[in-house]
Amino acid sequence: MTQTRPQSPLRLLAQPWALALILLTLGLVITAVFQPAFFTPRTLSNNLRTYLPLVLLAVAQTIVVIGGGIDLSLGAILTLSSVVMVQTFGPEPDPGLGRMLGGLALGLLVGTLAGAVNGFCVAYLRLQPIIATFATAFVWGGLALWVLPQPGGSVPNTLQELVRVYFLIPFSLWVILAVVLVWVWFLGTRAAKALYAVGGNPQAAFTSGLNVEWTKLLSYATAGFLTGLGAFFLVADIATGDPLIGGPLTLASVVAVVIGGTRLSGGAGGIVGSIMGAVVYYLLKNVVALSVFNLNLTPQWQTLIDGTVVVLALAAPGLIRLFRRPR
């Protein structure tokens, strides 16, 4: 792999996030052909706002996966965090700054704590990440139903307006930009080196004096925090709470990570691919919806096609490897 360095266009394809870039381009082209209205600033801005929670979840998932784990409760954490926010905001359309900031802080705290609990189960109790987080997902989901049994509640107008700000570029893009900048900063810290080392080879990390357990716990807690942030953008977008909203986003976050080229075995990868992966996920869904509509299929087909597309997306890196293998 390292001896022959392909020339520039090919080198682009050798990047781990090449698949995400190809799919992103493909998705955008198809959308442009069949749905030109997608690219008006207003629609684009609305869509990006819808994508933003998943983008943050994908980033969260990427951090856990780089650290050698996986978190199947991110969707549930998102739900829990969002209902906590909505309940703290209260019913008034303008509850004052204290309640708004309080709701945001409490939601972020709940998300971080839930992530830390996941991390504790995985790192210190040494449970299998898949099993542990699959199980805790039910706990977070159950807590969310306890906090807000029925869809409802409201979100202060100020916050709804905040995420609809359009300053040069849509608000969502500013958020993504900020996340990427923080990530670039993070890559230059010892914490990042520890994260990649722990995911790449926990044994070697241990015998090099790193605190493997603590690093893992922090990766899950960070993911919980980012998920809480995602929850904030979600409630600000939909302006209400829903105790069942996060479920499907867990799998979507894994799909985004895989499309983004981060190895599920840990120790490699980055968030830029995952961000593209999250957008690709929605574009694919949109393309499916368009075809179902254009081919006059009944809406029941959508779930089947959606599922198939997800499986194909998960399988794509493996398939590419299969064909790339020297004969």
Place this chain on the structure above:
Amino acid sequence: MAGARGRFGRIDAKTARERTEALLELFKGVAGPRFLPDSLAGELPPDERQLVEIVKAASLKPRILVLDEATASLDARQVERLFTLVREWKSGGLGIIIVTHRMEEIFRIADRATVLRNGAVVGEVKIGETSREALITLISGEASRALQEEAKAAHSEATGTPALELLLNQPTGRLKALELRLYQGEILGLGGLHGQGQRELLLGMFGASPLGAEAMRLGGQPRQFRHPNEAMRAGIAYVPGDRGREGLLMVRSIFENFMLPNWKNYRAGGLLHVSKARAAALSVAQRLKLKFGTLGDDMTSLSGGNAQKVVLGKWLLREPQILLLDDPTKGIDVGAKAEFYALLSELRAQGLSVMFYSSDDDELLSLCDRVLVMLEGGIVAELSGNSLSRSALVRASLGASNTVSGSGVLEGGKP
């Protein structure tokens, strides 16, 4: 189990159970009370698990039975019973091959012995016509290589306060009670057959597995390490035996592997001083004569010997006082080995203390000032100066040594 076939392709549970009981009966009296058909294999002690393996093999009614170190975890009475059975099986026409590192067992049970060294047959003898001495000579081979002569003169007498002392009063994990001292500027070898506790000893000293509070002394001061981190700060470095599994991040670059334990020294505000770190990595790479493309290349682009240099180099960057090496030259080429030996001599000259397990006797003989031979978790011999010879090393490894008095080593693990 063979021969317990019932009706409709099912297993005849009753017959199977009876046969299992009969098989376990073979070791009645020498095994514990839990040695029963319904006991879980995982809950049995190691010796009884070994017995299960043996009766399992015997139950297949083979024509040739291979016992590969089958006596390693058995106690004397179990070995006695096994040998009684082996004699029975032999008279029943069974051909039996026993692989063992216990010299006296060969003389007790075998008719003929074949000696293998480095994957080749070096001799075959009839036991009735040979002696222990002759067999040991055959196993060790003639004292070889110019290597052995080379550095001998430089070896110094160990004096002064030990850099590190270890005193285990009672068995700890896989280790027995033992005592050792490592002096400054000394290369202390750990010998013995593979898997006799050398790895556990080194890992324990590096804080990766617990060794009791009062066990270790560094420069005379008692120190306890609960995490490799603490051992590192005390100036200890550890090069693991399985570099791919324990030493390296194969999915990261050469540079990151060099820096893995060292980032702390390159802090610059909240960030890292990458260019400074890069310069340090380059200089150590040159010092080690690392053959590589660029520091950013994958670890997988390096050969085994060069990968091992990275493991060593990441510790040299920390300038340790004590270097623990677990079979560092395993699977690396001759050229890299020679460079490694030169480096080790250089480090010793600088006053580093090195503790060095090797599965290659030649290395122990040529590089080490003293060699401690380990067997079944304990130290059975200390060889130095004139007593440090190949035959003494082999002899001690096989537990046929008189160097340490009252060892009782041949009787195996059980007190």
